[in-house]
Amino acid sequence: MLMAKTSYSDSFRVWDAPLRLFHWLLVAAITIAFLSSEGDSGIADWHMAAGWTAAVLLVFRLVWGFIGGEHARFANFVRPSRLLSHVRELVTGHPQRTIGHNPLGALAVLAMLIATGAVLWTGIQVDAGQADEDLHEAIAYGLLALIGVHVAAVVLMSVFTRENLARAMVTGRKSVALHPGAHDARRPAVVAVLLAVLVIGMTVFGILRYDSAAFSAQSHGEAKQGHEIEGGTAVQGEDNDRD
Numbered sequence: 001m002l003m004a005k006t007s008y009s010d011s012f013r014v015w016d017a018p019l020r021l022f023h024w025l026l027v028a029a030i031t032i033a034f035l036s037s038e039g040d041s042g043i044a045d046w047h048m049a050a051g052w053t054a055a056v057l058l059v060f061r062l063v064w065g066f067i068g069g070e071h072a073r074f075a076n077f078v079r080p081s082r083l084l085s086h087v088r089e090l091v092t093g094h095p096q097r098t099i100g101h102n103p104l105g106a107l108a109v110l111a112m113l114i115a116t117g118a119v120l121w122t123g124i125q126v127d128a129g130q131a132d133e134d135l136h137e138a139i140a141y142g143l144l145a146l147i148g149v150h151v152a153a154v155v156l157m158s159v160f161t162r163e164n165l166a167r168a169m170v171t172g173r174k175s176v177a178l179h180p181g182a183h184d185a186r187r188p189a190v191v192a193v194l195l196a197v198l199v200i201g202m203t204v205f206g207i208l209r210y211d212s213a214a215f216s217a218q219s220h221g222e223a224k225q226g227h228e229i230e231g232g233t234a235v236q237g238e239d240n241d242r243d
Contacts, residue, residue, distance in 0.1 A: 016069030045217035071100035
């Protein structure tokens with residue numbers, strides 16, 4: 001107990017709980033989506049559910065980037081003016097520690113969010129028969145490459161700065177000894193949490209309106225067939241009305 005209490009007192013809060021939960025849930029969703037992408041995969045039927053889950057998480061992150069905790073907000077870490085100096089520090093092998101995302105890390109976050117959105121959008125279009133599956137796969141592999149670069153960068157920065165960045169995303173805290181004078185990050189407001197929950201609920205509702213089986217196991221073609229059946233029924237109903 002004393003060791004845990006001492007360790008806690010020697011650290012300060014950086015990442016809020018909703019952001020950390022988003023991070024690891026997105027890791028899980030993307031992992032399942034990739035592992036289930038082939039038709040002969042044992043979990044192939046969960047590919048669509050993983051994609052829709054990632055879509056809900058993406059919407060949450062975009063909203064949380066404006067109303068979340070201090071270091072979760074885009075305005076806090078998207079600082080293009082600091083990029084050049086950060087690159088110079090990397091070249092010399094002596095990058096400074098940062099409390100939140102460093103400038104290159106911020107670009108990586110934005111790039112992965114955009115790539116995730118592109119994968120999801122093309123996936124929806126492919127399922128509806130309105131896009132080429134090759135494009136969806138190409139963007140998906142591009143996202144995988146970005147994730148690989150991100151992981152490598154986290155490991156490299158952890159070595160350079162002698163700070164376990166992956167653990168910080170698990171615990172949400174960093175060492176005071178490595179960041180003298182740092183203080184606990186501002187927590188997200190209660191109203192922000194309630195708004196985020198509302199947005200998540202509305203997103204899930206909208207997805208289920210589009211595909212009632214979105215979060216259930218289904219073959220890659222089921223949703224497409226369902227939309228075609230619904231469309232055919234609607235057209236038939238219109239023809240009957242005309243008669």
